[in-house]
Amino acid sequence: MMAAIQTHASPLTELNLDELPFYREREQPTRPAAPTKPNHPPTHEQQPEPQAIVPGQAYPLGYAQLCFWFVYMALGETANNLLRLMLEGELDVGRLEKALNHQLQRHDALRASMSDWNPVQRFIAWQAIDLPFQDLAGKSEREQSVAVSQLSHQLLGAPFDLAKPPLMRARLVRLGPQQHLLLLCFPHIVADGAAIHLFQQQMMDVYDRLARGERLPGREQTLQIADFARQERQRYQANGRAASAFWQRVLAKHPYARFPESMRETGRIQHHSRYVTFPGESYQQLQQLAKHHKATHQMALIAALTCVIQHLTGARQFTVNSVLESRDQAGSEDLMAPLLRVMPVPVTFHPGQTFVDLLQAVRSHILAAYEHKDCPWSVPVGLLAEQRWHRSPRAYVRLIHAGSWLFAKLFRRGQLYPRYLADYLFMEAFPPEAGWRNRLRKQPPRAERGGIPDPVININILQGVYKRDKAPACSQLRAWQLNDPRQFALSESLDSSWEDETINLYIVDTGQGKPSIRICCTNLHEQGLNRLMQAMEHILQRVADQPLLPLNLTGTSVT
Structure with a gap:
């Protein structure tokens, strides 16, 4: 059904229009330095001040989040992504745990609670978590590979209950005296590939700042998903009709x-x-x-x-x-x-x-x-x-459009656009065909078609x-992401x-x-x-x- 949506670990591309001369000539926005800074077409929008979050209040999902909410609602899947971060050198496990907790405190999205029937999110107060630890230092390389592979699939395979934050799973594995592997799993509704890369860079930056006793960047200096979703609605109201007409034509x-x-x-x-x-x-x-x-x-x-x-x-x-x-929007390079x-x-x-x-x-x-x-x-x-x-049958198509309009009216707090439900329902790969014979014909299960x-x-x-990956300034620890699935035998056919x-x-x-x-x-x-x-x-x-x-x-x- 959901053929047009991505789920595998880190699915993202970089349009990188800054390669083109006429984009480079435009004025670049002034922003504080961040751990990672993608190249994007500049924007003249100002980053909004973070809203004061009211506990229990419903906030709309971002447009990309709505995709994965529909998957969760329809199929019960959360399309999990996994970060495998190799840490080499002298690791302070307590400091790493503090850096993880700081990230949970900094990003509202990781503390969001979402139901499977109403497309909104509510944010809960931060609560400290422990970092589970597993010691494999005494195992052979093959035994380590099998254990890490099993652990990775346990983290990836089970869907998250999106109503129960934090929306992150973490495991730290010790492979040797100077070598650790950090596994972080996120549901796609809070982290795509760019967000996972961002999380890694911010976490290691915080780890290094803690070592030097420096002030840590907090929620007030970070764009939050509720603010970004509000911006999206404003841009859609201003330009959405022209954009939709463009796509209809091309x-x-x-x-x-x-x-x-x-x-x-x-x-x-x-x-x-x-x-x-x-x-x-x-x-x-x-x-x-x-x-x-x-x-x-x-x-x-x-x-x-x-x-x-x-x-x-x-x-x-x-x-x-x-x-x-x-x-490419102001502040979005820091948004989880x-x-x-x-x-x-x-x-x-x-x-x-x-x-x-x-x-x-x-x-x-x-x-x-x-x-x-x-x-x-x-x-x-x-x-x-x-x-x-x-x-x-045309009646089916009209019924889907009418149902989508009604859905948007009923769930007003989600601030949905009228076509939302229809756009995803139309992704059904085997739509019904006209004619009473086709309607009476029994179809085999999807997996057998x-x-x-x-x-x-x-x-x-x-x-x-x-x-x-940018190494942290602390010279005692080197961190890099494992991209090759053959390392620790990570199967990609989940x-x-x-x-x-x-x-x-x-x-x-x-x-x-x-x-x-x-x-x-x-x-x-x-x-x-x-x-x-x-x-x-x-x-x-x-x-x-x-x-x-x-x-x-x-x-x-x-x-």
């Missing part, structure tokens, strides 16, 4: 691409996770090509991967999704909350078109879309999903590709049903010398997945080597 006749039946899973679906290393020097070549044409590296990667999709599906007009970090947004990228292929032509088209769309981002990202995704319902022909394709650039209609393509840094593409999907069988991997290796190298030659298109012409 997404017309650009559905998701349909994969051939020969590649799709036809029986019980299985979760796959594979890695494809960028062939040769293609990653660096695409980076240089983007710079030469005043585009970002992400734009070039999106354009290249759409060439792969076109080759496999034969589609000439379709849409893929890019996932943006969306931390999910701020990712899905940006659909419609593409059109023409005979004689070169890769450079395609890159310029992708660039033009993304720059235009960035000027129309003041609506919830579920609006364009919902418009795309509704295109799947073209064979459904195989892969859908037109899966949502999400292209994500993960945290480690562009950002590097049981989850909410992304069964998605093909996720992650650009990741596995610590092996060059970025790779991680493919996560259930829609393709083994042979189909192998075809996708082979096409990636061949086409990525071709477009990087020969960007001015016409693309080899498959399928029929655009109508």
